[in-house]
Amino acid sequence: MSPILAISGLSKQFGGVTALAGVDLAIEEGEILGVVGPNGSGKTTLFNVVTGVHRPSGGSVLFRGQDITGLKPHAISRAGIGYTFQQAMAFAGLGVLENVQIAGEHVRARADSTANPWPTPQALLDFVGLSAVANEKAGVLPFGSLRLLGLALALATRPSLLLLDEPAAGLNDRETTALVGLVRQLPGHGITVCVIDHDMKLMQMLCRRLAVLDFGSKIADGPTEAVLADPKVLEVYLGGDL
Amino acid sequence: MRAVDIFIQQILNGLSIASVITLIAIGVTLIFGLTGIINFAHGEFLMIGGIVTWLAVSAGLGFPLAVVLAILAVGLMGYILERGLFRFTLERPTNGFIVSLGLIVVLQHVVVLFWNPNQKSIPRPLTTVWEVGGVRIASVRVMVIAITIAVVALSFRMITASRYGRALRASVEDRDTAALMGIPVRRYITGVFVLGSALAGLGGALLIALFPITPFTGGTMVMKGFAVALIGGLGNIYGAVAAGLILGIVEGFSAGYGFSQWTDAYSFALMILVLIVRPHGLFGGTSGPRMAS
Amino acid sequence: MKEGLRQDRAGSVFKALRSLLPVLVILALIAAVPLFSPSNRFLSLAISAGINVIALYGLSVLFGQTGILSMGHAALVGVGAYAAAILARDFGVGFWAALPAAALASAVFAMIVGIPSLRVGGHHFVIMTFAFGQLLAIVLTNGGDYTGAATGLDLAGPVTLFGADMSDLTRYYLMVVAFVTSAAVASWAIINSSYGRTLRAIRENEKLAASLGINVGRHKIGAFVVSGIFAGISGVLLAYFLGHISPSQFSSFPSIYLALMVMIGGARLIEGPLAGGILVAFLPEVLNLDPVQSRIVYGVCLIAVIMLLPDGLIGGIVRALRAAFSGKPKQETQQRGAAEAQR
Numbered sequence: 006m007s008p009i010l011a012i013s014g015l016s017k018q019f020g021g022v023t024a025l026a027g028v029d030l031a032i033e034e035g036e037i038l039g040v041v042g043p044n045g046s047g048k049t050t051l052f053n054v055v056t057g058v059h060r061p062s063g064g065s066v067l068f069r070g071q072d073i074t075g076l077k078p079h080a081i082s083r084a085g086i087g088y089t090f091q092q093a094m095a096f097a098g099l100g101v102l103e104n105v106q107i108a109g110e111h112v113r114a115r116a117d118s119t120a121n122p123w124p125t126p127q128a129l130l131d132f133v134g135l136s137a138v139a140n141e142k143a144g145v146l147p148f149g150s151l152r153l154l155g156l157a158l159a160l161a162t163r164p165s166l167l168l169l170d171e172p173a174a175g176l177n178d179r180e181t182t183a184l185v186g187l188v189r190q191l192p193g194h195g196i197t198v199c200v201i202d203h204d205m206k207l208m209q210m211l212c213r214r215l216a217v218l219d220f221g222s223k224i225a226d227g228p229t230e231a232v233l234a235d236p237k238v239l240e241v242y243l244g245g246d247l
Numbered sequence: 248m249r250a251v252d253i254f255i256q257q258i259l260n261g262l263s264i265a266s267v268i269t270l271i272a273i274g275v276t277l278i279f280g281l282t283g284i285i286n287f288a289h290g291e292f293l294m295i296g297g298i299v300t301w302l303a304v305s306a307g308l309g310f311p312l313a314v315v316l317a318i319l320a321v322g323l324m325g326y327i328l329e330r331g332l333f334r335f336t337l338e339r340p341t342n343g344f345i346v347s348l349g350l351i352v353v354l355q356h357v358v359v360l361f362w363n364p365n366q367k368s369i370p371r372p373l374t375t376v377w378e379v380g381g382v383r384i385a386s387v388r389v390m391v392i393a394i395t396i397a398v399v400a401l402s403f404r405m406i407t408a409s410r411y412g413r414a415l416r417a418s419v420e421d422r423d424t425a426a427l428m429g430i431p432v433r434r435y436i437t438g439v440f441v442l443g444s445a446l447a448g449l450g451g452a453l454l455i456a457l458f459p460i461t462p463f464t465g466g467t468m469v470m471k472g473f474a475v476a477l478i479g480g481l482g483n484i485y486g487a488v489a490a491g492l493i494l495g496i497v498e499g500f501s502a503g504y505g506f507s508q509w510t511d512a513y514s515f516a517l518m519i520l521v522l523i524v525r526p527h528g529l530f531g532g533t534s535g536p537r538m539a540s
Numbered sequence: 541m542k543e544g545l546r547q548d549r550a551g552s553v554f555k556a557l558r559s560l561l562p563v564l565v566i567l568a569l570i571a572a573v574p575l576f577s578p579s580n581r582f583l584s585l586a587i588s589a590g591i592n593v594i595a596l597y598g599l600s601v602l603f604g605q606t607g608i609l610s611m612g613h614a615a616l617v618g619v620g621a622y623a624a625a626i627l628a629r630d631f632g633v634g635f636w637a638a639l640p641a642a643a644l645a646s647a648v649f650a651m652i653v654g655i656p657s658l659r660v661g662g663h664h665f666v667i668m669t670f671a672f673g674q675l676l677a678i679v680l681t682n683g684g685d686y687t688g689a690a691t692g693l694d695l696a697g698p699v700t701l702f703g704a705d706m707s708d709l710t711r712y713y714l715m716v717v718a719f720v721t722s723a724a725v726a727s728w729a730i731i732n733s734s735y736g737r738t739l740r741a742i743r744e745n746e747k748l749a750a751s752l753g754i755n756v757g758r759h760k761i762g763a764f765v766v767s768g769i770f771a772g773i774s775g776v777l778l779a780y781f782l783g784h785i786s787p788s789q790f791s792s793f794p795s796i797y798l799a800l801m802v803m804i805g806g807a808r809l810i811e812g813p814l815a816g817g818i819l820v821a822f823l824p825e826v827l828n829l830d831p832v833q834s835r836i837v838y839g840v841c842l843i844a845v846i847m848l849l850p851d852g853l854i855g856g857i858v859r860a861l862r863a864a865f866s867g868k869p870k871q872e873t874q875q876r877g878a879a880e881a882q883r
Contacts, residue, residue, distance in 0.1 A: 056751070082753040090751065096744035099737075107741045110734050111753035162752055285667075335847060341609060344666060345803060345846050348611070348796050352839035356832045466792065470674060473667055512678045515671040522664060523656045 007070060009034045009166055009197050010055075010086075015064035016221075017050050024050040026221040027064065032166065037188065037198040039212035039229070041205065043241060047221040048201045052170050056088050057081045068166070083112050087164030087196075091171045094155035097144035101154060104143050105129055108161035129157045133187060149180035156187065166197045173207050185210045205233075205242070217241065252381035257499050263388040263457060265495020266395035270450035271472030272479065272487040273402060274443030279473075280482025281415060282436045284333050284343050288350035290469025292444050296321045296451020297460040298358055301367045310372035310456070317452040318445045325444025329437050337436070351465070358462040368459035391453045398449060402442070403484050415439065467511055474518035480528025489530060556732040563724050563810050571717045574710045583709045589821035590716040591777045596802050596813030597723040598770025601730055603799075604807030606763040607743030609666050612653065612673030613798045616768045618790025619649045620775020622680065625693040625785055635699040638776050646772030647765045654764035658757060670792055677791035692786025695779050716777060720814070723770060728810050730766070739763055800842045806855035815854045 008031035017025040025047045032038050042048050053059045055066055057078040065074045073084055082088070095104050105126035130136040133153040138146060143154060152172065159167055169188070173181045188211060191198050200211055208215060208229070215232040217225040219241050225232045232238055271293055278284050286292075296317040303313035328350070336343030375386040406412040414430045415438075426432050454460060454468075475494055479486025494517065498510045521529060573586070595617050603609050610616075620642035627633035627641055657668035680687045687693065699706040699715075706715050730736045738759055741749040746756050779785050797820070805816025824834035841853075849856035 077755075078747075078750040079753050079755045082751055088751055090748065094748075096741055096748065098744050099740055103737060103740075106734070107737045107749075107754075108752045110738065111755075158748075158752060287670075332843065332847065341666070342846050345609075345799070346843050348799065349839040349842035349846070352796065352800075352835050352842070356835040356839070359832050360836065467674075470671065470792075474671070477664070477667070508682050509678070512675060512682075515675045515678075519656065519668060519671055519675075522660045522668060 008032055009069060010199070011067040012051075012055070013065055013067075015051070015054060015066065016062050017047075017054050017059060018062045023221050025054065025061075028218070028221070028223050030216055030223060030226070032197060032199050034197055035192045035195075036214060037192060037200065037212050039208040039215045040199060040201045040218060041203055041208055041215055042218035043203060046218040046241075048203070048218055049170065050221075051218065052088070052168060052201050055081070056086070056168065079111070082162050082164075085112075085163070085165045086168065087159035087162045087166070088168040089155045089159045089170060089172060091174055094151045095143040095146075095158060097142070099143060100139070101135060101141055101143050101146070102126055102130065102139040104154060105157050105161050108158040109163070112162045123163050124160075126161060129161055132160070133157045134183070149176055152176060152180070152184065153187075156184070160191075160196075164196060166199065167191060169198065169200045169202075171202050171204075172200060173202065173204060181207065209233075249381055255382050257504075258496060259382075259384060259388060260502070261496035261499020262492070263391045263495075264499055265492050266391050267450050267454045267457070268468070268471050268475055268495050269399065269488055269491030270395060270446050270453070271468055272475035272491050273399065273484055274446040274450075275469075275472040276476035276479060276481055276483060276487045277402075277406070277439050278443040279476060280480075281439050283337065283340050284329075284347075284436075284440065285340055286333070286347045286350075286440075286443075287344065287469055287473075288347040288354060288465075289443070289447055289472060290465025290467075291351050291354040292321050292325065292447035292465075293451040293454065293468055294358070294460060294462060294465040295324065295354060296448035297455040297464065298362065298367065298451070298462075299448070300452040300455050301369055301460075302362075304369040310369070313369075314449065314452040318448040321448025321451070322441050322445035325441045325447075326437065329440040333440065334433070334437070355462050355465070362462075364462055366459040366461050367455070369455055372456055387456055391457060394449070394453065398446065399484070399488055402446070405442075406484060411435075411438075471514045474514035477518055478521045478529055480530045483528065483530055486528055486530030490528075556728075559732075559810055560725070560728045563728070563814060564721070566811075566814065567717060567721050567724065571714060574713060580709055583713050585821055585825065587709075587713055587716050587781055588778075589817045590713075590720045591774050591781065592798065592801060592821070593720050593813050593817035594723045594777065595771045595774035595798060596805070596817050597720075597727040598767035598774075599798060599802045600807045600813050601727055601739070601770075602763050602767040603802060604809075604812070605731060605736055605739040605743060606760060608658075608760060608763065609799065610669045610764070610767070611666050611792065611795050611799060612669035612671075612676075613767070613771060614790045614792070614794035615653075615673040615676040616646045616650055616771035617775040617778065617794075617798075618676060618680070618785075618787070619646045619768075620772030621779040621785045621790070622687065622693070622775075623772070624776040624779040625695040626686075628695055628697045629693065634697055635776065635780055639773055642776045643769045643772035646768040646775065648768075650764045650768030650771075651761060654761040658760050658764070670795070673790070673792045673795050677787045680787035680790070688786070690787060692784060692789075694784050696783060697780065699780050712781060716781075719773065719777060723773075724810065724814065726770075727813075731810065797838070800838055804838075804841055804845055804853050806853060809855055809858070811854050819853070 010032040012028060012030040015025055015028045016023070028047070028051060030040070040048055040051065050059065054061045057076050057080065060075045065072060067073070068084055068086060071084070073081060073086075076084070096107070099107070109123075109126060124132065127136065127139070130139055133156055135150060135153055135157065138150070143151065146154065152175070156172070172188070173184055176184060185207070188198055188200070200208065202208060212229055214227065215225070215229050216223055217232060217238050224241065225235045225238050271289060274292075275286075275289055278286055278289070299317040299320045300310075300313045303316050304310060308316070332346050333343050336346060371387050373386040373390055377384040377386065406415065414425070415435050417425045417428070417430060451460075454464070471494065475490040476487055478494075479488070479490035494514055497513055501510050501513070570586075574583075595613065599610065599613055623642040623645040624635075624638040627638050633641065653669060653672045657665050657672070660668055681690050683689060699712070701715070704711070706712055738749075738754055741752070741754060742756055742759055750756050801816035801820045802813055803816070804819060805814065806812035820838060823829075823837065824831070827834070827837070829837060845853055
C-alpha cells in the first residue's frame with residue numbers, strides 16, 4: 006500500500022543555514038508515527054514546510070499521491086491534513102463552541118462522508134470532554150483544556166492525516182494521559198497521526214514507529230524499541246531525555 | 248539665468264526642504280523602528296515647534312534662543328505624552344496609533360483655539376543672499392542644511408557608537424532578553440521618544456524659518472516623514488537621510504519645473520511602491536520591533 | 541439529545557434577533573422625530589450623522605469583526621460620491637441607478653487599495669490606507685474639469701421615490717433613516733453568519749485561522765470590499781444631500797473622524813456605529829461648543845476611550861450595566877462550577 010504522506014528529499018535553507026538536508030519520510034495509512042529529535046534538529050522546520058508555513062528549498066511532499074509541495078497553509082488544511090500548533094491553540098476571544106464551528110466551515114467534505122458522517126462540533130467537544138464549557142470564552146479555559154480544544158479544532162477540519170506539534174508541552178501527567186487516550190482512538194476513526202516531539206516518554210506511550218532527526222537529517226526510522234536501542238540515537242540523546 | 252544655474256538653484260532649494268523632512272523622518276524612524284510606537288501626531292510635534300519659535304520671536308527673543316525653546320518645549324511634551332499615554336500602548340501598537348490620531352486633532356485645535364488658524368511666519372533670521380556665478384544662495388537655506396547635517400551626525404553617533412545606542416539596539420532585537428540583561432528598556436523607550444520629539448521641535452523651528460506655517464502643516468509633513476522612514480527602512484538613520492534627500496530633491500525639482508500641484512503625491516506614491524516591492528525599505532531596516540499581536 | 545440541539549439552535553437565533561432589537565427600537569424612535577416638527581438645522585445634522593453611520597457600519601465589519609483598521613475610509617465614501625456626481629453629469633444617471641454603480645466603484649477601489657496594502661500587512665496596513673486616502677484627494681484636486689479640481693462638483697439631480705420628490709428635508713431624513721436601518725440589518729446579518737465567524741477568527745488569530753482552511757488574505761480583502769460597498773452608498777447619499785462635493789471632504793482627516801466615531805461607539809457592537817455617529821454629530825449642539833472646541837473634545841474622548849474603554853463607550857456602558865444589574869458574573873461562576881463538578 007502506498008503511504009498516505011510521502012516526503013522525499015525535502016530540504017530547507019534559511020540564508021546559509023541548512024535546517025533540513027534532504028529528508029525522506031513515509032507515513033503509512035492508519036499508524037501513529039513519532040518524529041523525534043533534540044532542539045534544533047529540524048523537527049519544527051519539517052512541520053512548517055509540510056504545513057505550508059515555509060516553502061521548501063527542494064524536494065517534494067505527496068499526500069495520497071497528490072503533489073502538495075509549497076501549497077499555502079489553508080490549502081494544506083483543505084486538502085485533508087489537519088495540524089495543531091504548540092502556541093496558537095484556539096481563538097481566545099470567541100466561544101468554545103464557536104471555535105469548533107469555525108473550524109468545520111472551511112473544508113471540503115471527505116470522500117467517505119456519506120457513509121460515515123463527520124461528528125458535529127458539539128460531538129467533537131464531547132469527544133475531548135469540553136462540552137460543559139461550550140458557551141465559555143476560550144480565553145478563560147485552563148491551559149490543559151486549551152490543548153484539548155486545539156485538538157478538537159484540528160479534528161473539525163475532517164483530516165485524514167493529523168500532524169501534532171508537541172501536543173503535550175505544558176501538560177501535567179494526568180492531562181498527558183488523557184490526551185494520549187484520545188489520540189490513540191484516532192486511527193480507529195480513519196485518521197492517521199504524526200506526532201512531532203522530543204518527549205520520549207510521550208512517544209513511547211503513543212507510537213509504534215519512530216523517526217529520528219538530527220541536524221536536519223533522518224538518522225533512524227523503524228519500530229520504537231529498535232530505534233531506542235540504536236546506538237546512533239543513543240548518542241544524540243546521551244544525557245538527554247532517555 | 249542659465250539652465251544649469253536654475254538646476255543648481257533647485258538642488259539647493261530641494262536640499263533645504265529635504266533637511267526638514269529628514270529631521271521628521273529620523274524622529275519617525277527612531278520612534279517607530281526602535282520602540283514600535285506609531286505616532287502620527289509627530290507632524291503636530293513639528294508644528295508646535297514652529298509655533299513656539301513664532302511665539303518666542305514675536306515676544307522679541309532672538310532666533311537661536313527660540314530654536315532652543317522649541318526643542319525643549321517639544322521634547323518636554325514628548326516626555327509627558329510618552330509617560331502619560333504611549334507607555335501604556337506598547338503591547339498594542341494599533342491602540343498607540345489611534346491615540347496619536349486623537350492627539351493630532353487635539354493639538355491642532357488647541358493651537359487654533361489660542362492662536363487662530365491663520366498662517367504664521369517670522370522674519371527670516373538670516374537675510375543675506377549670496378550670488379555665486381548666476382546662482383542665488385539664500386543664507387537661511389544654508390543654515391538649515393548645516394544645522395540638519397550636524398544634528399543628523401550627532402544622532403547617528405548616539406545610536407550606533409555609544410553604549411546607550413548598543414543597549415538600545417539590543418532591546419530592539421529582543422525586549423525581554425534585554426530586560427533580563429539589566430537594560431532599562433522602558434527608560435530607553437522614553438529616551439528615544441524624547442529624542443525624536445526634540446528633533447521634531449527643531450524641524451518645526453527650521454521650517455518656520457523657511458516658510459509660513461499653519462496649525463495644519465503637520466498633516467502632510469508627517470506623511471512625508473513616515474514615507475521617508477519606511478522607504479529608508481525603519482530604524483535606519485542612513486536610509487532616512489538618503490530617502491529624505493531623494494524626496495526633497497524630487498520635490499524641489501518638480502516645484503521648480505512647474506509640477507508643484509503634484510509634489511505631495513510623490514511621497515505617498517513612492518512609499519506605496521516601496522512597501523509593495525521591498526517591505527523592509529530600500530536600504531533595509533527592522534520591520535519594527537517584534538510585537539505581541 | 542437531538543431535541544436539545546434543536547432548542548439550542550432556536551435559542552441562538554433568538555439571541556441573535558434579540559441583539560438587533562434595541563437598534564430597531566432606537567431607529568423607530570428616530571424615524572418618529574419628524575412628528576415633533578424639528579428644526580431644519582436638526583434635520584440636516586441628523587441626515588449628515590445618518591450618512592456617516594452607514595459608512596460606519598461598513599467600518600465596523602472591517603475593524604470590529606476582522607480587526608483591520610482603515611484610516612482612508614473617507615476616500616471610499618469619496619469614490620462613491622464622485623461616482624454619483626460624474627454619472628449624473630456625463631450619463632444622466634439618477635440617484636437610484638447611481639447607488640449600485642457607486643457601491644461597485646467603491647468596492648473596486650477598496651480592492652485596488654486592499655490587495656497591495658494587505659500584502660504589506662501588519663501595522664503598515666493602516667499607514668498604507670492613510671496614504672491611499674491622501675493620494676485620492678490629491679488626484680481629485682488635480683483632476684481638472686473632470687473632477688472639478690479643488691472646487692469640486694455640483695450635483696443637482698432630484699431624488700424621487702415612486703414619483704414623490706424626496707429632496708424635501710423631512711423626506712430625505714426618513715429615507716436616510718431607512719438606509720441606516722438597512723445598513724444596521726446588513727451588518728447584523730454579517731456578524732451572525734458563518735462569514736462573520738470567519739472574519740472574527742481572522743481577527744483573533746490569523747495563523748490558526750489559516751490552519752483551519754481559511755484563506756486569510758482573500759477574506760481580509762473581502763471584508764475591505766464589503767466595507768467599501770457601505771461607504772459607496774453613503775457617498776451617494778452625501779453627494780445628493782449636499783448637492784456639492786469637493787476633495788477636502790474625503791481626505792485623511794475626515795477618515796480620522798470616521799475612525800473616531802466607530803471607536804467611540806464601539807466597533808464590535810451592533811449599537812456602536814449608530815451611537816458613535818449620533819454622539820459625534822450632536823455632542824457639540826448639546827454642550828453648545830464651537831467647532832474648534834468640539835474637535836478638542838472628540839480628540840480627548842478618542843484617547844480616553846482607547847485608554848480606558850477598549851470596547852468603546854457603549855460597550856463600556858453595557859458591561860457596567862451588566863455587572864451592576866443582571867448578575868451575569870454570578871451565572872458564569874455557576875456554569876464553571878458545573879463544569880468542575882462534571883469532571
